[in-house]
Amino acid sequence: MTGMVPGWNTLRQVGPAAAFYVLFFLGPLLILFLYSFWTMDGYTIVPGLSVASYVEAVTTSLYFAIIVRTVLIGVATAFLVVPIVYLLAYVMLFVLDDRNRRLLDLVLVSMFSGYLVRIYAWRTILGKEGLLNSALLQLHLIDQPLTFLLFSNFSVVVTLVGLLIPLALLPMYSSMSNVSREHLDGARDLGSRGFHLHRTILIPMTLPGLNTAFAIAFILSVGDFVVPTMLGGAQGTMIGNVIADQFKGSGSNWPLGAAMAFLIMAIMLAVYLVVTRALKWVTRW
Amino acid sequence: MTTPAVQITGVGKRFGSTVALANIDLVVDENEFVSLLGPSGCGKTTLLRIISGFEYPTAGRVAIHGTDVTFVPPHRRPTNLVFQRGALFPHMNVADNIGYSLKLRKWPKARIAARVEEMLALVRLDDLGGRGPTQLSGGQIQRAALARALAAEPRVLLLDEPLSALDLKLRQHMQLELRAIQRKLGATFVYVTHDQHEALVMSDRIAVMNEGRIIQEGSPRDIYTRPASLFASDFIGETNLLQGTVAGFADGLASMALRDGTIVMARGSGSETPGAPATLSVRPEAIRVALETPAGAASTSVAAEIIEIMYLGDRVRIEALTADSTVVLADLRDEEAAALQRGMRVVLSWSPAAAAVWAEAPRTAPG
Amino acid sequence: MGDAVVGTGRDAIRTSAPRRPELLFARLFVAIVLVYLFAPVVVTVLFSFTTSPRLSLPIEGLTVNWYANAFSNPLFGRALGNTILLAVVTALGAGALGVLFSFGLVVLRGRVRGILLTASLVPAVIPVLVLGIALAVFCNSIGLAQGIRNAAIGHILVALPFVILTMNARLETFDFTTLEAARDLGASPWQTFRDVTFPLIRPSVMGAGLLAMALSLDEFVVTWFNVGTEQTLPVVIWGLLRRGINPSINALATVVLVSLIVLVVLSNYLNRRKV
Numbered sequence: 001m002t003g004m005v006p007g008w009n010t011l012r013q014v015g016p017a018a019a020f021y022v023l024f025f026l027g028p029l030l031i032l033f034l035y036s037f038w039t040m041d042g043y044t045i046v047p048g049l050s051v052a053s054y055v056e057a058v059t060t061s062l063y064f065a066i067i068v069r070t071v072l073i074g075v076a077t078a079f080l081v082v083p084i085v086y087l088l089a090y091v092m093l094f095v096l097d098d099r100n101r102r103l104l105d106l107v108l109v110s111m112f113s114g115y116l117v118r119i120y121a122w123r124t125i126l127g128k129e130g131l132l133n134s135a136l137l138q139l140h141l142i143d144q145p146l147t148f149l150l151f152s153n154f155s156v157v158v159t160l161v162g163l164l165i166p167l168a169l170l171p172m173y174s175s176m177s178n179v180s181r182e183h184l185d186g187a188r189d190l191g192s193r194g195f196h197l198h199r200t201i202l203i204p205m206t207l208p209g210l211n212t213a214f215a216i217a218f219i220l221s222v223g224d225f226v227v228p229t230m231l232g233g234a235q236g237t238m239i240g241n242v243i244a245d246q247f248k249g250s251g252s253n254w255p256l257g258a259a260m261a262f263l264i265m266a267i268m269l270a271v272y273l274v275v276t277r278a279l280k281w282v283t284r285w
Numbered sequence: 286m287t288t289p290a291v292q293i294t295g296v297g298k299r300f301g302s303t304v305a306l307a308n309i310d311l312v313v314d315e316n317e318f319v320s321l322l323g324p325s326g327c328g329k330t331t332l333l334r335i336i337s338g339f340e341y342p343t344a345g346r347v348a349i350h351g352t353d354v355t356f357v358p359p360h361r362r363p364t365n366l367v368f369q370r371g372a373l374f375p376h377m378n379v380a381d382n383i384g385y386s387l388k389l390r391k392w393p394k395a396r397i398a399a400r401v402e403e404m405l406a407l408v409r410l411d412d413l414g415g416r417g418p419t420q421l422s423g424g425q426i427q428r429a430a431l432a433r434a435l436a437a438e439p440r441v442l443l444l445d446e447p448l449s450a451l452d453l454k455l456r457q458h459m460q461l462e463l464r465a466i467q468r469k470l471g472a473t474f475v476y477v478t479h480d481q482h483e484a485l486v487m488s489d490r491i492a493v494m495n496e497g498r499i500i501q502e503g504s505p506r507d508i509y510t511r512p513a514s515l516f517a518s519d520f521i522g523e524t525n526l527l528q529g530t531v532a533g534f535a536d537g538l539a540s541m542a543l544r545d546g547t548i549v550m551a552r553g554s555g556s557e558t559p560g561a562p563a564t565l566s567v568r569p570e571a572i573r574v575a576l577e578t579p580a581g582a583a584s585t586s587v588a589a590e591i592i593e594i595m596y597l598g599d600r601v602r603i604e605a606l607t608a609d610s611t612v613v614l615a616d617l618r619d620e621e622a623a624a625l626q627r628g629m630r631v632v633l634s635w636s637p638a639a640a641a642v643w644a645e646a647p648r649t650a651p652g
Numbered sequence: 653m654g655d656a657v658v659g660t661g662r663d664a665i666r667t668s669a670p671r672r673p674e675l676l677f678a679r680l681f682v683a684i685v686l687v688y689l690f691a692p693v694v695v696t697v698l699f700s701f702t703t704s705p706r707l708s709l710p711i712e713g714l715t716v717n718w719y720a721n722a723f724s725n726p727l728f729g730r731a732l733g734n735t736i737l738l739a740v741v742t743a744l745g746a747g748a749l750g751v752l753f754s755f756g757l758v759v760l761r762g763r764v765r766g767i768l769l770t771a772s773l774v775p776a777v778i779p780v781l782v783l784g785i786a787l788a789v790f791c792n793s794i795g796l797a798q799g800i801r802n803a804a805i806g807h808i809l810v811a812l813p814f815v816i817l818t819m820n821a822r823l824e825t826f827d828f829t830t831l832e833a834a835r836d837l838g839a840s841p842w843q844t845f846r847d848v849t850f851p852l853i854r855p856s857v858m859g860a861g862l863l864a865m866a867l868s869l870d871e872f873v874v875t876w877f878n879v880g881t882e883q884t885l886p887v888v889i890w891g892l893l894r895r896g897i898n899p900s901i902n903a904l905a906t907v908v909l910v911s912l913i914v915l916v917v918l919s920n921y922l923n924r925r926k927v
Contacts, residue, residue, distance in 0.1 A: 337836060338836075339835075358835070359832070359835045360835050360837070360838045360839055360840055361838075364836075365836055365837065366832075366836045368832070369829075370829065372827065372829035372830045372832065372833040373830070373833075374830055374833070374834070374852075375827075375830070375852065376851045376852055385834070385837055385847070386838050389838040390838065433837070434836075434837075437837070437838070
């Protein structure tokens with residue numbers, strides 16, 4: 001059709017969103033990146049070109065420990081979330097296929113009570129006087145409340161996993177729904193079964209979905225600061241807390257916050273690349 | 286001489302550096318059913334889109350009933366297009382689809398309703414007006430699309446391979462229906478297809494296209510019996526291609542040497558250069574099969590061995606292998622093939638006027 | 653269980669039915685996951701009605717006091733208003749930008765299109781924390797004071813990738829020959845849009861708009877860094893949470909939960925009626 005080739009009209013259509021992105025996404029990121037090369041002198045920000053903030057982020061033992069803990073928590077969370085959503089999608093699509101649409105909707109509905117509220121609810125469940133402990137005490141399964149449940153890495157991971165399963169399920173489900181039953185039947189017919197079937201057929205075929213699910217679970221958990229604030233306790237601080245603190249808390253070292261932000265994003269990217277390559281390698285045959 | 290319905294003069298179309306059409310001249314008279322026939326990529330759909338207004342030519346002019354419409358957008362042309370997959374509006378039922386063009390012309394509701402009824406009856410979808418497009422079968426979709434395109438009585442109806450998505454029996458049925466509708470309405474149809482059989486069945490005239498040009502134009506009989514090029518003879522109907530080199534020319538007949546040295550003859554143009562590659566084209570129904578060379582046919586026959594005999598219901602097809610390893614097909618009546626068996630050595634012959642020699646090698650391997 | 657023909661299309665023929673133990677395991681697994689996911693929701697609703705503020709078993713009594721408490725919170729009214737305003741602005745802003753962008757993408761070929769599409773999805777893989785602080789720093793340096801406006805920009809930024817993703821998926825299966833057919837039958841470009849394009853994309857546009865709204869309603873992080881002294885519902889909730897356990901939050905959350913469910917059911921019903 002005469003209007004179906006790229007032209008001025010296309011520019012008018014693509015333009016506004018593109019401009020919005022450049023102005024409010026690229027611009028801010030560039031400015032933040034700029035800040036990461038500045039330093040703090042007392043209470044004033046000193047512009048310039050220095051990696052001092054990056055150095056400080058990495059060499060301060062406290063920060064370094066927090067970064068390591070954050071990455072480990074992220075990896076732990078993602079390594080729990082991904083197999084769960086993989087199995088969930090598999091079961092929904094190939095074992096229970098008569099109700100899968102409703103199940104998916106149900107999983108999504110679990111997000112409706114809101115992000116903050118769900119985190120708060122986990123606090124209720126996991127606390128010393130919380131639901132889980134009082135139930136276990138009442139049932140006489142324990143005689144002292146379990147303290148590790150709250151304000152620990154455990155509580156952070158449990159909460160994060162619960163928050164991220166619905167989000168990670170979407171790409172996984174979408175990717176797996178492109179695999180037809182015939183593919184699996186064909187493989188079974190040729191002799192593949194069980195774990196072998198998954199490792200050599202289903203996982204390679206749903207690799208994009210797996211990668212996206214991993215990215216979502218990993219990135220969202222590493223970058224989170226609400227969960228550690230509410231459930232992490234004193235030892236549960238994650239890098240997100242430290243960064244957030246610089247911009248809206250007692251910190252106010254913007255260059256440091258900026259450096260940490262880009263540092264953690266670089267680490268995220270590195271981990272993502274390593275894990276996805278490893279996954280591809282493991283499923284080679 | 287009345288004004289032709291469609292007149293295309295010197296039309297060309299480039300897409301960037303690709304030439305889709307070059308120097309197209311075509312005249313379609315009123316009440317004619319003209320087919321644009323050719324393989325994919327030959328430019329027939331591009332030409333149709335230029336006539337309908339979805340593309341503008343980079344050279345030349347298009348006139349509908351005498352009025353120049355070269356750069357007129359589609360909604361202002363007196364042509365309507367039947368799309369390959371129907372393109373029915375999924376959110377409207379059949380009746381609303383058909384009445385759409387009339388609604389745009391602000392016809393009163395009662396008149397639209399009456400016309401829709403008429404159209405439904407014409408394409409024999411009488412009680413299906415209330416159905417949605419997703420509830421129709423392939424054939425019904427095409428009939429609805431046809432009705433929609435005809436509702437406002439366009440002066441020229443353009444059809445872009447509308448039957449290609451249908452299965453064989455349905456397609457054959459629809460071919461006859463389309464033709465009947467065209468005659469009944471006295472309308473002018475320009476029809477695009479890659480199916481030569483379809484073009485032969487339906488058209489008053491066929492324009493054979495290849496690589497952006499019209500290479501031959503004429504009635505179905507002319508195109509079939511007197512193809513103007515090797516391409517045309519191979520593309521329309523089935524034909525056998527024997528390859529060799531030009532040997533000579535005399536009395537309107539060209540002679541050609543096959544790879545094994547046998548000399549064969551058929552109609553030629555006289556412009557063949559001796560030694561140049563050549564191809565002899567002869568249709569299966571024009572070949573006679575005999576145990577010995579018939580009298581006077583020494584240079585219009587080849588020896589071959591029967592490798593397969595296929596009973597096709599209305600005829601028997603013999604597959605035979607010549608000395609230079611070419612597979613030749615011959616179609617015979619049941620009685621004629623009675624004495625033949627696989628493995629027999631036979632002589633395949635033809636009358637010189639029923640075959641042609643072309644001074645080129647076939648593009649793809651014959652057979 | 654046996655073999656049976658279930659469903660249509662490519663799943664029509666079930667050549668291998670799951671065995672009994674596999675089915676049982678599957679059902680159990682799904683049940684456990686659902687319990688895990690809904691535990692916080694159930695807890696929230698349950699403890700919005702208990703008399704004891706301590707949020708643990710045993711349950712002593714039921715009351716609706718917490719709801720009254722929540723509604724009488726002075727910040728609540730203003731926050732609700734802002735939240736709804738932001739939701740509408742986000743739906744309209746991200747909707748308009750995203751739908752237009754997707755239409756523009758349709759006519760672009762291979763590489764350019766791929767690059768633009770990928771680029772438009774990048775904000776979704778950047779942690780919202782970074783998006784929030786970057787926007788705050790940026791607005792600070794160009795003199796845009798914090799408030800609802802900045803928060804709106806942030807919300808639109810968060811929602812855009814998802815709107816584009818949704819619309820692009822829809823347009824990839826859109827039969828553009830219907831638009832040509834409309835033009836051919838006499839419709840001007842505007843009439844074509846009104847009579848054919850819009851009715852056919854409307855469900856997806858509305859779906860994308862609702863998605864944008866849902867993302868905006870629940871948005872906390874970017875908002876927190878950019879909204880300054882203004883309030884939105886999540887920001888109010890955050891404030892309450894920082895001050896300690898407060899059951900009226902449960903009441904608030906239950907109200908939001910029910911509203912969202914009603915909204916979604918309503919929109920599903922409306923969608924099913926039109927196309």
